[in-house]
Amino acid sequence: MADLFDSPSQDDAARRRTGPQPLADRLRPQTLGDVIGQDHVLGPEAPLGAMLSGGALSSLIFWGPPGVGKTTIARLLAEQTELHFVQISAIFTGVPELRKVFEAARL
Numbered sequence: 546m547a548d549l550f551d552s553p554s555q556d557d558a559a560r561r562r563t564g565p566q567p568l569a570d571r572l573r574p575q576t577l578g579d580v581i582g583q584d585h586v587l588g589p590e591a592p593l594g595a596m597l598s599g600g601a602l603s604s605l606i607f608w609g610p611p612g613v614g615k616t617t618i619a620r621l622l623a624e625q626t627e628l629h630f631v632q633i634s635a636i637f638t639g640v641p642e643l644r645k646v647f648e649a650a651r652l
Contacts, residue, residue, distance in 0.1 A: 569612075577621045580614065593622065602626055 623630035
C-alpha cells in the first residue's frame with residue numbers, strides 16, 4: 546500500500562489469514578515499504594536503511610508506547626534480512642523462557 550487509504554492488493558490479501566481479524570492485523574504493514582511515517586529511520590540514507598543496504602543489522606532497541614509498530618518493524622527487518630525473530634514481552638516473559646531463547650540463539 547502506498548498510503549493509508551489505498552486498497553490492499555490481491556497479494557496482500559493472499560498473505561493475510563482468512564476469517565475475521567482485528568483491524569490492526571488487517572492493516573499491519575507486510576513489508577518495510579508499507580511502513581508509513583518512518584522515512585527518517587527506514588529511508589535509504591537513514592540508519593536502518595543504511596544497515597539494510599549493507600546487508601547486516603547491529604543490535605537494536607526499539608522504545609515507545611504500546612501500539613506504535615515496534616514489533617512490526619522488528620519482524621519486517623528480520624524477514625528482510627532473513628534472520629530468525631522471536632517475539633517476547635518484558636512483562637510476560639520470565640527468566641526461564643529468556644534462557645531458552647538465548648540458548649536457541651547459540652545453536
